[in-house]
Amino acid sequence: MPTLRELTDDLIRQEQTLRKGGGEEGQQRQLRHGRLPVRARLELLLDKDRPFFELGLWAADGMYREWGGVPAAGIVTGIGFVADRACLIAANDATVKAGAMFPQSVKKLLRAQKIAAQFRLPLIYLVDSAGVFLPLQDEIFPDEDDFGRIFRNNAVLSAAGIPQYAAVMGNCVAGGGYLPVLCDKMLMTDGSQLCLAGPALVKAAIGQVVDPEELGGASMHAAISGTVDFHEPDDPSCLKRLRALVDLLPPNVPPATLDNATSDSPAPDHHVYDVVSADGRDEYDVRDLLRCLVDEHTLQEYKAEFGQTLVTTFAKIAGHPIGIIANQKRRCRTASGEIQVGGVIYPDAADKAARFVMDCNQTKLPLLFIQDVQGFMVGKQAEQAGIIRAGAKLVNVVSNSVVPKFTVIVGGSFGAGHYAMCGKAYDPALILAWPSAKYAVMGGNQAAETLLSLQLRDAQRAGRTLREDEVAELRQSIQKRYQEQTDIRFGAARGWVDAIIPPADTRLWLQTALALLPASTNREFKTGVLQV
Structure with a gap:
């Protein structure tokens, strides 16, 4: 059995992999689009002499394997310091499924909003998302703890006087477009898209052929729709502007x-x-x-x-x-x-x-x-x-x-x-x-014996008597499954x-x-x- 220190060192190594998100290929794709990967954005946004307290790094770990996995649920959240102000950061990782929102992504963002409300921390959203992951829309769309709750929280947080800043730094389409517009201040970079429906959907819905920039580009929203407060040429300029805007806030914690x-x-x-x-x-x-x-x-x-x-x-x-x-x-x-x-x-x-x-x-x-x-x-x-x-x-x-x-x-x-x-x-x-x-409704050995007794009873009722080796195999199978579920990474993946x-x-x-x-x-x- 490893020591607690060895267990911790192993966990830290695993977290380094999680922080790579969609991997080198995804990061290179971001750079080809003229956009920075999410961790590079955070390096420019956050104060360099302060720690970043990352939240939900293990979200969705081991889940959605049929879709290739979603490291950290495709969104980075945490408490960091911007211009000496503590802020809650929520930043889409577009290297992971183009920043699409899975059920655990939504749960993670809702938890971040709740923490911001409890601590009354300014919220900074770095938006770069393809929106809801459509194959799982039935698990994301309508309920009180689903996607729509994010926008309800935007409105409630604003009414409570908690500052919210949104920077659209890539895609922001469909219902997700409401998040930045419901914030107090909105920034947008050239090459980004903000619209309720992209060109393909517009053509399918109303037969209109439209240029993406005219439909939802930064220049259009800055000069015509008036939706954007600050029009920025690129990621570094946008992040610099964010820091300057946060610097206008009163300090929320004495530095000492x-x-x-x-x-x-x-x-x-x-x-x-x-x-x-x-x-x-x-x-x-x-x-x-x-x-x-x-x-x-x-x-x-x-x-x-x-x-x-x-x-x-x-x-x-x-x-x-x-x-x-x-x-x-x-x-x-x-x-x-x-x-x-x-x-x-x-x-x-x-x-x-x-x-x-x-x-x-x-x-x-x-x-x-x-x-x-x-x-x-x-x-x-x-x-x-x-x-x-x-x-x-x-x-x-x-x-x-x-x-x-x-x-x-x-x-x-x-x-x-x-x-x-x-x-x-x-x-x-x-x-x-x-x-x-370790996290469960009861200890592993007790649970395994309880579940085993139930399965043995069911076998008896069906007229079957299990051999000793079958009972031992069944016990081992139950214990293995239960041990996996009591591992704290299992709970962290589900936001517990x-x-x-x-x-x-x-x-x-x-x-x-x-x-x-x-x-x-x-x-x-x-x-x-x-x-x-």
């Missing part, structure tokens, strides 16, 4: 705040690799992990002797106060002498965590959830102690929290434990995962996490996110009816 990534950190970042095992089987004290993430001497543990399988603590990260709920991965002994298994949520731990979440909402402290959870405790004793009631209370307060929430999955993330610890469905501002993370990050970068991601948070809202914290 983001330069404090390692100050007051008690341990070198690489120490996290010594705490958590890659396979998740070893016990560890989660406090050792927290000391690698938070400022030195700032941990103030809440109810430290009660509900010990969840550690609840106040702390600071780069000077930003935060409340942390983390799964404890070593066995604990209660005051009554009961041994509690690490990574399992017991009734006392759920009760403690629920009260802690309410307390953080009372004092407007952001919440950080560190997940390495097998689920809630089961069995007669747990049921009689009210595990469902206690778990429901924790789910309730997490659901109704009004403070920003962040989630980092370092190991297992299974079953209702994933929900209670602020899984994707519970609106974390960011949900990050380590390469060691925002990014898989090197463990040593966790503090940098968190301190940056905390620095970018807008002022706390005045929303009132309410829970409705709680079972107590």
